[in-house]
Amino acid sequence: MADFHDVVIVGGGVIGLSAAYALGHAGLKALVLDQREPGREASWAGAGMIAPEAETPSASPMVRLRARSARLYPLWADQLREETGIDIGYRKCGGVDVAFTEAEDAELRAAAGVWRSQGVAHERLAPADRARIEPALNPEAESVYFLPDRAQVRNPRLIRALIDAIANRGGRVQAGGAVRGFSMEKGRAVAVMSSAGRFACGVVVVAAGAWSGPLLEPLGTRAPTPPNKGQIVLLRGDRPLLRRIVEHGGNYLVPRDDGRILVGATEENAGFDRLPTERSYHVLIREARQLCPVLRETEVELVWAGLRPGSVDSRPYLGMVPGSSNVVIATGHNRAGLQLAPATAEVVVDLVLGRSPRVDVRALGPDREPVRDTDSAAFRS
Numbered sequence: 001m002a003d004f005h006d007v008v009i010v011g012g013g014v015i016g017l018s019a020a021y022a023l024g025h026a027g028l029k030a031l032v033l034d035q036r037e038p039g040r041e042a043s044w045a046g047a048g049m050i051a052p053e054a055e056t057p058s059a060s061p062m063v064r065l066r067a068r069s070a071r072l073y074p075l076w077a078d079q080l081r082e083e084t085g086i087d088i089g090y091r092k093c094g095g096v097d098v099a100f101t102e103a104e105d106a107e108l109r110a111a112a113g114v115w116r117s118q119g120v121a122h123e124r125l126a127p128a129d130r131a132r133i134e135p136a137l138n139p140e141a142e143s144v145y146f147l148p149d150r151a152q153v154r155n156p157r158l159i160r161a162l163i164d165a166i167a168n169r170g171g172r173v174q175a176g177g178a179v180r181g182f183s184m185e186k187g188r189a190v191a192v193m194s195s196a197g198r199f200a201c202g203v204v205v206v207a208a209g210a211w212s213g214p215l216l217e218p219l220g221t222r223a224p225t226p227p228n229k230g231q232i233v234l235l236r237g238d239r240p241l242l243r244r245i246v247e248h249g250g251n252y253l254v255p256r257d258d259g260r261i262l263v264g265a266t267e268e269n270a271g272f273d274r275l276p277t278e279r280s281y282h283v284l285i286r287e288a289r290q291l292c293p294v295l296r297e298t299e300v301e302l303v304w305a306g307l308r309p310g311s312v313d314s315r316p317y318l319g320m321v322p323g324s325s326n327v328v329i330a331t332g333h334n335r336a337g338l339q340l341a342p343a344t345a346e347v348v349v350d351l352v353l354g355r356s357p358r359v360d361v362r363a364l365g366p367d368r369e370p371v372r373d374t375d376s377a378a379f380r381s
């Protein structure tokens with residue numbers, strides 16, 4: 001059949017593209033369909049923060065996906081540079097988590113307990129040590145924790161590198177055309193139906209972010225993916241002003257090597273509206289200046305927003321769609337898509353090949369009851 005694809009992946013965000021990339025390495029050619037430009041939603045609303053490695057073995061799928069991804073990122077960075085010539089900007093720049101009130105300090109102490117139990121390197125900094133680790137920090141902070149293994153990637157470059165690497169191995173990324181549903185025969189998806197055509201396939205991977213939930217409803221699967229709007233601001237300084245990632249609750253500053261600084265991110269329930277707002281802009285600018293007063297010296301270069309996919313709780317959906325023999329779901333990563341992408345991609349490869357996944361993801365299946373994920377509370381973004 002001329003138009004047959006081993007795997008059709010619905011959604012060209014970092015999850016779909018990473019899965020296609022890993023499938024390419026496993027010898028399978030994937031077609032990735034994206035209704036817009038690939039990587040322009042949640043993958044664009046994040047700043048490419050990668051969690052530190054966790055050394056303690058854990059049974060929690062979230063801890064394992066995060067720790068495994070942290071280990072894979074430097075390998076992927078080398079591999080992608082070799083395969084595409086693109087440097088995805090992986091850098092272990094370290095990070096500081098900051099509290100300004102006693103209540104925030106109590107939260108950070110609790111987070112430090114989680115880091116300790118997971119084997120994540122961290123240190124509560126004495127006031128005299130803070131400026132040595134991050135000179136730009138507001139000296140009025142109540143407490144500061146240093147996480148030396150926090151890392152970052154340049155998410156737009158990662159997206160570009162993945163697209164090129166997928167093509168190098170015979171896969172394809174197609175932009176434009178909204179997926180409408182699947183043609184099913186006896187519990188098997190035989191084709192993906194989109195406004196751009198019919199794509200016959202061996203396996204389907206649903207990684208369509210906030211658009212995933214409704215696609216799965218006709219299959220009788222409950223996997224709501226409510227959009228969580230994230231607004232972000234890009235600042236430009238005339239010199240590097242910040243060394244480390246700075247986190248304060250759900251907000252953060254991420255310094256790039258060229259002196260630019262990303263300030264993120266809001267969490268807004270605004271449906272599918274992705275227009276930046278004046279109000280969120282002011283909240284983020286105020287936050288940036290409170291965290292690091294020297295950022296008053298920067299100019300605003302860009303403001304944008306993207307839609308992250310929520311789930312029934314704070315964890316992604318990862319597994320086979322119940323009642324189907326060849327539909328995989330990998331979405332709902334909310335704020336952690338970039339952070340969890342490489343390990344998620346490995347699991348998708350296992351599921352596509354019918355192998356037992358290397359991370360036990362049974363607890364992440366769709367149709368589940370919501371669970372409070374205490375393992376991830378210490379990594380809010």
Ligand code: GLY
Nearest residue numbers: 046047265335381
């Ligand atoms: N991963 C960062 C964010 O969603 O804001």
